[in-house]
Amino acid sequence: MPHAYPRVKKMASNSRRSSGAGSSRRSTNGMRERASIQYRDGEMTNAHRHFLQSLMSKRIMTKREAKKTASDSHRLYNEESSGEGPLFTEFVQTINAKLESLGFKIGMSKVEHDGSEWVGFANTSSTGGGDVIQKASGLGLAELEFFRTCLQQMVTEENNGVASSSALLAKLNTLQRKMTGKAAQDLLVSLTKDHWFFEISRGHYCMGPRCFIELLPFLPEIVGESIEECRLCSNRVVMGDRCLGCDTKLHTYCIVQLSRRGQVKCPQCHEEWEGEIPTLE
Template sequence: MAAQMTDAHRRFLQVLMSHGIMEGSEARKLHRRCCEIHKVYYAHDKLDDFVSTINSHLQPLFMQIRKGLSEGDGKAHYALVNLAETEITKMASDYTENELELFRKTMDLIISSENGFASSTDILNLADQLKTKKMKKKEAEQVLKVFAEDKWLSERNGEYTLHTRCIIEMEQYILSNYQDMARKCYICHSLAIQSQVCDSCGIRMHLPCVRKCFRAQTDPRCPHCNDCWSCDIPGMSRIDSQSPSKAGRAEKSFVLSSRRC
């Protein structure tokens, strides 16, 4: 039998709905605030149980609060997901056909790239190649800005990647439609867009997962095949002056220093 839904649960859900996605620390603060306002039992380590109660009542509505990790910093996020629509068509009520086509093409570029990013230049070059209705580059720039504001894309230094919200909501769609390119992280088992790949066996790992996996190792080796890990390890001391790894731009915000095998 499902646990009772209280006003604290309802307030939490309403706030999350207004945000779409919420970082874990903010969700924990909201959890505490909701419990205090409505004078219900609060335990700092029971957020996931609190969310499970909400999910049990959302199930008949084909909705669910899902927890996922940011590929950038590894922090937990909570997002409200519509389970009834699992494809990009769930965005159809908010965007025009050619805007959705631009999003699909942007997703193609991001997922097929080595580092999980697509440059704004490459994306804008697609604007006049759309089959639905061509866009001017200025118009495409504005559409990309809206995708970022709506948390479907993230932009950094003129390059775009999939926002955490997009990955949480569309993970199954991406895995199904990009079977030759999309893979899960060997460590956390979530979809890996920004990732490093083992040259020997081909497993993928998110950059934060790479950092955790090899944190205490002086001779980093693949956790699957045990071969030398040939990519730069985020956060390790530099002992040589070799060029950055192929993870390149996706690592810039993490690699204060790096080391090779």
Template sequence: MSMKDSHKLFLQSFMSRGLLDAKEVRQLYRTCCLKFNEKYAEKEEDQKAHLLEFVRTINRNIQPFHMEIKKGVSEEEGKSFYCLVCTSDTSITKLASDYTQPEMEFFKRLIESIIDSDNGEIGSTSAINSVDKLEKVNKKLSKQDAQNLLERLEAQKWIKISRGRVSLATRALLELEQYILEVYSNITDKCNVCKRLCVKGQSCDSCNTKLHFHCAIRFFQNKENPRCPNKECGVNWAHEIPNRSTDVEMPSTQQESRKRKTRT
């Protein structure tokens, strides 16, 4: 099925905005349908089915151009997001048109530092000071340059800065997932439940099996004696299971330290 005007308007919004949460996507879908007098389901369950097919139609049409509207979930809040991503280039070089080579090197070091941290975040001061360790650059960045770049990365939804801590935002986890898994394969984990990249979450004390916070909530729901989901392990799950709305951010005190893989 070819795209109608409603699909094109929907896609154009993604091209200009990049990342939208589930509520924004539903509102955009409604706007596009009503603007072109297309069928719009009022019942919530019908809306979900129609929206799913609507996005599938767009993805089928943009697949030849190596593009896809991809759905993901924020690691801290458990909220659903949709992002327009490039599927042909899994490297970070896809960002080269927006950032200089020194800025790219800084971003790569920032990603590595976050991935290699115990709880998926680093201090903003540590992030800024990392400019002193950049080697593959012709022009050094000043610490003020680094501060300005952090603000740009946050504004463009690549990172999140909260209470002086820097972490990867949902856009980075969606668009750069394959890059991170390939380049940092020795220090990254996939969630045992959803099989997606997991930077922040809970880890089994015995086998290091990792779960997103929101996946832990879903997996251990109504289970009196939660056990590790790894069938080869099955020991008692030592962590407190988060009990929260999917729209409430996880308190930093519940961000469990993760056991990292040993570098080779």
């Protein structure tokens, strides 16, 4: 039985007007003061609930969009803004403290091909890789098998995180549950629309933000092999480059980050990074 989504309390309207301007100002100041106290104490306010409802409805947002949504939520309820810097992280942590016991969380991650940051709503109650994919995506058994096959193709060393549609469709005859080429192509379009995959060039796919936020802890189990950790950020790395001296693998965006500091040295062997420094589009 699918794990039920958490119920978010219905938010009280703040549209009631006081009879006098002085009363209105006192009411507004009081709301702000109470919101500030609740926020410092780690309690959920209406702004937290409004933000959570917005994220649950979309499942995934860019971090920029999420920050704006948090700021808009505070503005709507006359609460102090938490849409920038460390306050946004604290704002999310407050919500996660309430979601933890329900088996959910708000996760944040970068995607590998361009380093963009995303925020998503994730199920943490799953017992394994197949379980988490089914709960998160709602796919049928044949679709789940093809999804898993796509991920397996992407993470192979020779593919370095990218798989062509022709290579993916060629795997259809290896599936236990048969699927037509048309159905598989339609599924690729749907998975891309839902941000499980990115089509980084025509007919070439890589993992999208929902894979990193919802599936990352289960990826080794899903693809049937271990996945290295980036030596710079300690997150798992699929798409990246290797040090020619010691074979350490780093995310492309981590190498770019190093280059912005003025010099690129391998964090493992501390030698100058050989080869071309990648760029992000």
